[in-house]
Amino acid sequence: MGSTSKMKVLESLGPLLVACLGILGCTQAVTLEVKERNSTCIKAELSALLFITYTTFNSTSNVSTSLPDSTSVDAASSSCGAAGRPPWLVAVFGSGHALGLSFATNGSFYSVTNLTLQYNLSDTSLFPQSNGSGVVTVVSSSVGIWAPINTTYRCASPTTIRAGGAAVTFSAMRLEAYMPGNDLSPAESVCTADQTTTTAPPTTTTTAAPAPTPPGTPETGVFSVTNSSGTVCLLAKMGLQLNVSYVSQSQNKTVQELVNVNPNLTVTSGSCGGTTASLVLTQQTTTLNFTFSMNSTTSKYHLSGINLLANWSDMTAPFSASNTSLDYLRSTLGRSYMCNTEQTLLVVPAFSLNTFRLQVQPFGVTASQFAAAEECQLDQDQMLIPIIVGAALAGLVLIILIAYLIGRKRSHAGYQTI
The missing domain is CATH 2.40.160.110 (Porin)
Known part of the structure; x- marks a missing residue:
């Protein structure tokens, strides 16, 4: 299947993913923590639904699965960012599958710079009749998750991130990196999708602002x-x-x-x-x-x-x-x-x-x-x-x-x- 066809499939199934999240409640919430010694540097509470397109012997097939309760943090791959490495949260689940988030900061804000999904086509329970084997890795650097330092990012609404022939839809997410303590900060940065529409203040007559000087x-x-x-x-x-x-x-x-x-x-x-x-x-x-x-x-x-x-x-x-x-x-x-x-x-x-x-x-x-x-x-x-x-x-x-x-x-x- 070509990349255009895959994108059309992902786009057409977007409403189904949201419906599955919102109506059927088919995803499960997991809590993931990256620690260094006894201190927590990354913590995430979230639900995630994975949608993957793969090739079978005769055609192509689609599979969707959620992060199970048994999902755990891979301590060997995860990191708080020591020795020049960026902070990484890597969650492993099932038979050789993994979901990773890497982070960066400028001192004022932190953001998810990359989402990495690894799925094992040799897992016949998830990929029946797959004509491939081994681990496939897809990466997306357009994640759009960020918040001020010492603030918890919160987004209850479904957020879909596409990577290659796969899509990851997060919901009920609370996340923080570069944490000052072991618990999520009480101050929250709410995603745009969760922000309610507010009534614009009454218009008043003001002096027009001068045109900005070109930089x-x-x-x-x-x-x-x-x-x-x-x-x-x-x-x-x-x-x-x-x-x-x-x-x-x-x-x-x-x-x-x-x-x-x-x-x-x-x-x-x-x-x-x-x-x-x-x-x-x-x-x-x-x-x-x-x-x-x-x-x-x-x-x-x-x-x-x-x-x-x-x-x-x-x-x-x-x-x-x-x-x-x-x-x-x-x-x-x-x-x-x-x-x-x-x-x-x-x-x-x-x-x-x-x-x-x-x-x-x-x-x-x-x-x-x-x-x-x-x-x-x-x-x-x-x-x-x-x-x-x-x-x-x-x-x-x-x-x-x-x-x-x-x-x-x-x-x-x-x-x-x-």
């Missing part, structure tokens, strides 16, 4: 991601500018704001894989997540997803935007992608990203250096302009010179010897 060209930053062995596996050099439309609390209307990403205030994280890599940039109350995908058949890679989470002071509610079907920054394995010219990457109608002096290589980095670059069409066009102008000027000079010589020759021919 100018952003500073170029160098960002890198390392793998578990400490080797740089992703490199990026770029200036970034966020173009966000949101409802202003002070103006009581939708405004558009340009915000530069300051590389000196940014915390970098991410992950590298064979066909998927992610770069996560966190700056105070803003988290920007890039997902890169590679086609192993053609050895071509591209930017396939961008996710933005922002909670700026003038926003009436936290802003979230995600698109995992993008096709930007396309290049070849073993080479980097470069575009010095300003580009605008449209993510969703309310959010676009402007890039400046960009060079990126999410796969095949060696010796912590960029490989030879494939330049974007905009840069190539910019190089052609001075060539064309130079050629035109040279042609104009040549025409003037020829005209001058012809005129001079005629002038000499008009003189007579006395």
